[in-house]
Amino acid sequence: MILKLIVLASGMACAPYLLAQNREFSLADLQKIAYENQPQFQANQITIEAGLMQEEYLRKDYLPQAAVGMSVSRWKYLLPQKMKLLGNSLNDLYAEFRVNQLVYDWGKNTLQRDYAKRSVDVDRVADRKLRQSVTYTLARNYVEVLRVQRTLQIQQESVRRLEEYLRNAETMYQVGKTSQADILRIRVQIETLQNDIIKTQNLMTLYKNNLNAACGNALTGPFEIVDPADSLWRAWQNQPYDLEVLKNRAVQSHPDLELIGVQRQLRIQEAALYRKDYYPSLYAFGITNIEDSRIPMNNWNWQIGISVSYTLPVFRGSNFLIKERQTRLRNQANDHYSQSMTQKIESDLQSALLKIEDIRSRMKGTEKIIELAGESLQAMELKYGIGKASSLDIIDAQTMLTTSQLNYNQLVIDFIMTVVDIQNITGSDELPF
Numbered sequence: 462m463i464l465k466l467i468v469l470a471s472g473m474a475c476a477p478y479l480l481a482q483n484r485e486f487s488l489a490d491l492q493k494i495a496y497e498n499q500p501q502f503q504a505n506q507i508t509i510e511a512g513l514m515q516e517e518y519l520r521k522d523y524l525p526q527a528a529v530g531m532s533v534s535r536w537k538y539l540l541p542q543k544m545k546l547l548g549n550s551l552n553d554l555y556a557e558f559r560v561n562q563l564v565y566d567w568g569k570n571t572l573q574r575d576y577a578k579r580s581v582d583v584d585r586v587a588d589r590k591l592r593q594s595v596t597y598t599l600a601r602n603y604v605e606v607l608r609v610q611r612t613l614q615i616q617q618e619s620v621r622r623l624e625e626y627l628r629n630a631e632t633m634y635q636v637g638k639t640s641q642a643d644i645l646r647i648r649v650q651i652e653t654l655q656n657d658i659i660k661t662q663n664l665m666t667l668y669k670n671n672l673n674a675a676c677g678n679a680l681t682g683p684f685e686i687v688d689p690a691d692s693l694w695r696a697w698q699n700q701p702y703d704l705e706v707l708k709n710r711a712v713q714s715h716p717d718l719e720l721i722g723v724q725r726q727l728r729i730q731e732a733a734l735y736r737k738d739y740y741p742s743l744y745a746f747g748i749t750n751i752e753d754s755r756i757p758m759n760n761w762n763w764q765i766g767i768s769v770s771y772t773l774p775v776f777r778g779s780n781f782l783i784k785e786r787q788t789r790l791r792n793q794a795n796d797h798y799s800q801s802m803t804q805k806i807e808s809d810l811q812s813a814l815l816k817i818e819d820i821r822s823r824m825k826g827t828e829k830i831i832e833l834a835g836e837s838l839q840a841m842e843l844k845y846g847i848g849k850a851s852s853l854d855i856i857d858a859q860t861m862l863t864t865s866q867l868n869y870n871q872l873v874i875d876f877i878m879t880v881v882d883i884q885n886i887t888g889s890d891e892l893p894f
Contacts, residue, residue, distance in 0.1 A: 487687045488603050488892055491676055495595050498677030505588040512581035519574045526561045550754035557750040564745050564767070569737040576730045582723045590716040593890040595675055600881045600893055602671040607690050608874040609665045612867060616658050619863040623651045626845075626855055633848075643852035650856050693894055694873045697880060698821065702814055704807070707887055711806045715888025721799045725792050732788040736781040741771035809886045813879050820876045827869045834862040 486494075496502055536543065536551045547553060563570075627647045633639040673680040712718060749763040838858040844850035877894075884893040 485685045485687050486680075487689075488600060488894065491599050491603065491672060491686075492596060492892060494676045494679050495599060496592070498679040499595060499675075500677070501591055502588070505584065505591060509581055509584045509588065512577065512584055515577040515580070516574045519570060519577060522570050523563055526563075528559045528561075529557070530559075531556045546752060546760060547754040552754045553752065554754065554756065554758055555750065555752045556758070557748060560747045562745045563742065565743040567737055567740040567742075569734065569740070569742075572730060572734055572737065576727065576734060579723060579727055579730065583720065583727070586716050586720045586723060589890055590720075593716060593885065593888065596890050596892060597881070597885040598675045599672065600884070601878065602668050602675065603686060604874060604878045604881060605668045606665065606672065606686055607688055607877070608870070609661055609668060610686070610688065611690065611870045611874070613658065613661045613665065615863060615866045615870065616654055616661060619859060620651055620654045620658070622859055623647055623654065623856075626852065626859075627651065629846075630852055638848055639852070646852045646856060650860075689894060690873055690877060693877055693880075697876070698824070702817065702883070704810055704814060707810050707883065708803075708807050710889075711810070711887040712803060715802075715806065716890075717802055717888070718799060719888075721795050721802075725795055728788040728791050732781065732785045735784045739781060741769050744768045744770060806886055810883065813883050813886065816879050817876065820872050820879070824869075824872055827865065827872055830865040831862070831869055834858070834865045838862050 532553075532555045534553045534555075536553060539547065539549075539551060543553070627644065630639055630644050630647055634641065634644055669680075669684070672686075745765075745767055747763070747765045749761065751758045751761050753760050838855075838861075841850050841854050841858040845852070845855050881893045884891070
């Protein structure tokens with residue numbers, strides 16, 4: 462039994478590692494892991510729940526308020542009116558029970574509750590902005606991993622080909638059909654590519670570490686990611702993008718612009734609340750009390766009535782006017798911030814759309830270069846096999862093919878990255894793919 466418990470405990474301790482080890486994650490998988498493991502998300506939800514409690518707290522102001530008081534005192538001598546109540550005793554026992562009910566407060570409580578609700582909207586917008594930021598960070602690093610992963614595949618394939626050429630060159634050297642210089646050239650090129658592979662692998666580690674950090678360090682053990690780059694390119698390469706449509710989407714959904722709108726309403730309500738302080742409050746009350754010099758106490762009395770509570774703002778009577786002016790000035794500043802942000806969004810979208818058009822215009826030429834470079838390499842391989850081409854010709858042809866493949870890969874990844882940027886510029890917290 463103890464052994465089973467030990468095995469079970471070990472399995473539970475290793476579960477996160479086993480789940481992540483050598484697994485392939487999609488971007489949606491990583492987003493789910495990030496949302497579950499980033500403590501900031503949990504903190505935001507708790508903050509929102511705490512803010513919602515303020516509205517419930519303010520609702521209690523409309524419930525009756527009860528107060529109980531009791532006192533025991535001894536008089537030095539009795540006043541005539543006290544003597545009538547207490548007799549000749551100098552002891553005074555007094556108990557009171559009071560109930561107050563707010564009848565009318567000129568809508569102040571309702572305004573306070575609306576203000577509390579809108580204050581929670583600030584936290585909700587902050588939560589959505591955090592989700593946008595985490596999703597964008599995940600998407601960018603995911604695409605960077607794709608870039609490096611595909612680059613590594615191209616480099617490794619190039620090394621594999623050069624190693625084949627090296628073996629052939631060494632065979633040909635033994636029979637006197639090639640020189641030592643040819644072998645050295647190929648070896649130098651292989652070493653150069655191996656050095657590039659090490660750099661690429663280091664970049665892979667860096668971007669995967671960034672993904673892990675965005676996921677709250679939950680990706681224990683090695684992992685891989687799904688590569689949808691080619692299918693995304695085929696699906697998106699001819700997709701139209703309209704600047705006005707994207708700009709309108711950003712204006713409607715960008716969390717920064719939404720936050721400015723929420724702050725505008727909060728400041729208007731702040732001024733309105735301040736103005737409510739200059740209105741009286743109307744209460745209904747009921748009191749029952751008993752006063753005597755001995756226990757049990759027998760002299761019960763009761764009282765009901767209406768009271769008006771009002772504090773005269775003699776020395777600060779125009780403060781609410783200052784508050785209103787302050788609100789107007791701050792909202793004017795917010796209007797300028799909103800205008801500036803909208804201009805930046807439009808500028809960023811224009812740059813992204815120009816980049817997309819640039820990539821589309823260059824892609825056909827790059828695909829043609831890959832095709833020609835492949836044909837050139839095949840021709841050089843045939844010539845090299847019959848001794849009519851040198852290793853330098855082979856290396857040049859292989860380098861041209863590798864470079865064209867890397868350029869194609871760069872364009873595809875840049876296109877996907879630009880789509881990710883557009884998604885972020887418009888303020889969306891949804892996954893771009």
